[in-house]
Amino acid sequence: MKKLPALLIIGIFTIGIIFVSSTSDQLVDAGSRKKIHFTETITSSQDPGQGHENHQLALILSPNEGTIYDGSMTFTSSEPVQIVVLHEISSQESKGQPTWTVDGKTIYGLSLIDLQKNSGSFEFTGAAVALHSPNSKQFTTTVSVDGWIRGQPTEVIMQKIELEKEEPSSLLSKTNVPATIPMHKGIYEGNQVLYIITDSSDEDYAKIMSDKQEWKVEVAPLLANVPENTLQKLFIFKNGIKGDGIFGFQNEVISNTPSQESEYSALSSVIEVTWKVGQKEIEFTSADDVIVAEEGGRIEFNETGIILNAPQISWPDGQMIVRSDKEISDEMSYSGGQITEINEEEMTVTFVAHRGWGPDGRTIYYIVTDATPTGPAESMGVVSSPSSANLIANSGAVDLFQFKNGIIGSGPLGFQPGIAAAALGDKNYSPMWRIYLVEWNDTESAKILETKSDIDSFRADDMLSVSIARPTNSDHIVNCPFIDPFQ
Known part of the structure; x- marks a missing residue:
């Protein structure tokens, strides 16, 4: 620009x-x-x-x-x-x-x-x-x-x-819009979990999941690079007891929930489960039971290597915060929660989708589901996921630039919307974002920036500085899936 x-x-x-x-x-x-x-x-x-x-x-x-x-x-x-x-x-x-x-x-x-x-x-x-x-x-x-x-x-x-010189602002339309996303039923220790699927590391699996839920799952190739200590297990059943699971059999079994904060991750390693011929089929209610059955030779695992971004919306003893103000407006703040409704009858959840820019200036929308450390997570009203800190130097996370001063706007810090280093369809897209802060050296010189090259250009001219965000001196990663809220 x-x-x-x-x-x-x-x-x-x-x-x-x-x-x-x-x-x-x-x-x-x-x-x-x-x-x-x-x-x-x-x-x-x-x-x-x-x-x-x-x-x-x-x-x-x-x-x-x-x-x-x-x-x-x-x-x-x-x-x-x-x-x-x-x-x-x-x-x-x-x-x-x-x-x-x-x-x-x-x-x-x-x-x-x-x-x-x-x-x-x-x-x-x-x-x-x-x-x-x-x-x-x-x-x-x-x-x-x-x-x-x-x-x-x-x-x-x-x-x-x-x-306006006194308080310049970025005047974008539809800076916040509703995004209604289908939910799935899972099981943890015999109790119901509701979760969504937003991204897949595998293109073919993304299409399968999109067709199953009739809502587009985005391809995020970089999720394949996520280390094991940032993942939990998602057991998906290919046969057995009929039910509401993804493939028409029992509900998926989940290894952890946000109540196990140190173990929880929205990033889930897909393990497909198939009953062997001649075995008496039962409904599993815990990950431990599934693992024992596999060790006993009753079922087979297909460890696909596929990673899904599957944030949990509700779990046995908790749920994501639902905003008290249901009306979504351009001026609404990031605090107070990211959800306006959890509809268990329709099996949908409505998020606030925030507007920003991709690396080339294209409009993007994203939701926020979880973050680390705890402070920013609580401030935004999302789940705390400490294991995401393992991505701070990993290629599974991508850079997202937020502004801490300059043009007043709808960004999370009250200034202009952020700029991402990747967008949907890019080979380097991931829903996991490593946050950088952009600060104008002289706010009187601040301008609206829309592309990554804008940031690089003004930084080269020594008009702004860029630094990695470290709230409470901690590694900061946010799960912000990019979505199409108008589908």
Whole structure:
């Protein structure tokens, strides 16, 4: 990111439709790419496209020659709408496909997603994005967009936004959103445990788990590097007594819970259990019983080497803290708990998902499930997991940069959101984060940073310092799975 004030971009469509982003937008110049975040309420007008005279259109991202937008959008609308994505094509390419044009000369390929819904989320890549109604009734929509502008628009006005000098702040939309995640039933010493699965070290297993729970389990290859002293065992049954387990048999057996604080870890080594032919099948209620049965030759173990991130939500004598304030807002603090609801009837748990940036400036969302040492864990209202400290110098953990001064914002310390050294889909992604603190040497010079290279650049210019976080002089690791809260 160039060291410049934030910019407001106003795209002007040639037929006179004007899209103006609000002052809460943030655009960061990145050469041929520009980052865009905004939330805007728009009232539709008559669709100017030929053959659409009786339709309504709300233009979200306007077309400019040579420009491509890609990102995601969430919307609510007063009327059911369709999603329109336009693609820049030549007149020779227009034959045999749906098109959209105002004057018959400039022609766009037309992708129409016929949602006919009043709300939704979708990802897009194209030369323009709009919401469309096939009738003439005007509608109003509120949209939140997060994405990139690629290429250099030909019809663009750049205006500086003067940031508030007394208390500059980062104005992002949807800085905290709800994330509802399916829970699984496990057993510890004959009692029920409820837990979630967010990550897998193995891509194939991630797909299997995603299909089973109908919620995406992310691939975290670095979890395969986690040392044995940071793991607990998760026994998953491939046959035997029918039940609610992952594969349709008895519930998973868990070796420890947060009540065994020194032994507990959300990171679980998967051991698949199969009954041998001719053995009388029973329901196991403890890890010790499973191990004894294997030693006695009644069952077989498949020690898969696969690691799942399986944080526990409730256990025989405890549960994660549920926030007293259920309403999730952009201004809510990290303290007081990370959960707004545990719904045992629906078998779901709703976390607060916090917004931040990936290494290249892409928006990421993460939840917080456990941490070490105890102080920060208690402050955030999550489980204490001392064994995670074994990752402080291990490649199973990745760097996450949080800001301790500078621009006021929604980060855990009250300043701008954090920046991660990896994002979902990266080979070096892990849900286990080694926290570094970023501090501006002169807060008057503070700017909003969005990428890892931003931090490196300002650090090289001696404008800020970066140090590893050591609360109470202890190693600090936080389990922050990155998730898609809108799935």
